[in-house]
Amino acid sequence: MKFVCFVDYEKAFDRMDWKKLMRAQRRLGVDYRDRRLTGNLYMGQTFIVRIEEEDSEAGIIGRGTRQGCPLSPLLFNIYIQEVLNETLDNVTDGVAIGGRLVQAIRFADDQA
Numbered sequence: 001m002k003f004v005c006f007v008d009y010e011k012a013f014d015r016m017d018w019k020k021l022m023r024a025q026r027r028l029g030v031d032y033r034d035r036r037l038t039g040n041l042y043m044g045q046t047f048i049v050r051i052e053e054e055d056s057e058a059g060i061i062g063r064g065t066r067q068g069c070p071l072s073p074l075l076f077n078i079y080i081q082e083v084l085n086e087t088l089d090n091v092t093d094g095v096a097i098g099g100r101l102v103q104a105i106r107f108a109d110d111q112a
Contacts, residue, residue, distance in 0.1 A: 009080070013072075014064040016079050018043050024082035038075065042066070 018039070025035045045061040065072035084104055094103040 007080075009076075012080065013076055016065055016076060017063055020082060021075060021079045024078050027082075028078065038071075041069075041071070042075075 049056040
């Protein structure tokens with residue numbers, strides 16, 4: 001039995017697990033100071049919603065990337081590659097194309 005899993009990157013971009021990102025950066029050899037900078041930028045974020053001059057209680061943002069941040073696409077690529085590596089670990093199936101085994105196909109903001 002064969003399965004295909006489709007991932008919509010647009011939705012995954014907002015669901016990124018920061019702890020997994022930090023582990024991936026450590027595994028890739030990213031310097032501690034740079035990892036700390038990334039953690040300070042993303043982890044522990046809060047937000048307040050203002051409606052007609054009235055502020056809501058502060059909420060905590062628990063995952064995802066910052067829209068418009070130039071660092072976000074790079075961090076997301078590191079993260080999604082880590083997820084893909086974990087998913088395909090010990091998987092030997094795929095599609096043979098030109099004598100090569102293809103296990104993942106990426107196009108624009110989707111992956112299969």
